[in-house]
Amino acid sequence: MARVSLDYLKANRPQVDQAKMDATTEADIRRHMVEDGHEPDAEPVGYRAMPSPADIRARLGLTQVAFANALGVPAATLRNWEQGRKQPDPAARSLLTIFDREPEAAMRALGFETKPPSFHDVLAEMVRARSVETTVEDKVGIVVGQLEVLLGVPPAHHE
Structure with a gap:
């Protein structure tokens, strides 16, 4: 990855025809997508909605402490995710997806029983x-x- 300084960026601003950008319509964008071989109405590829940690936890009926223990993360980390201060890393997102889709299997695999919190x-x-x-x-x-x-x-x- 090339690194450039802020001074370099300020001195070498990209040349953009703002009038042309403003004149571009949605129909123009759609036409360009078709010309480039893309389907404008297709669902995005490679995108998967992130399940909400709070929703998963609520469905499981677990406290933050119990769910954090099951995930193997500190309770403060789970709180940050639930309150939107931080986003889970890719591995944690995968684990949350497993808990979302197959909660009983996830709990069994991790050695936790689905029982009421202590x-x-x-x-x-x-x-x-x-x-x-x-x-x-x-x-x-x-x-x-x-x-x-x-x-x-x-x-x-x-x-």
Whole structure:
């Protein structure tokens, strides 16, 4: 790859006929595509939509901590992906695609069972998000709910 300085770029600006560019219509572009052997209405080749990490995680019913553990990345990395601050690298995009298309197979292959998150994961998520005050009553409610799930007891309404 050739490297040039900013000064060089400023001194050697490309010559563009702006009037010609402005006069180019969509029909002109379409005609040029056909002349170049391209199909203007064809779907883009080599493009695959990136699944949303947050959507995949929600479908799996996992906390950020549990999903990050399954992916083998820090929870902060997953949060950055979900909040759009960072984009997953190509390997992580491939793994997310596998989780999107075949979640049970991905979990089995990585040695994770698809079971409810642990009390610790749920509590850590609540504290991190700070969306809920973690009072003693909240903690007890979470423990009772997790025990009900683990023991297969129908959920009771706790007041």
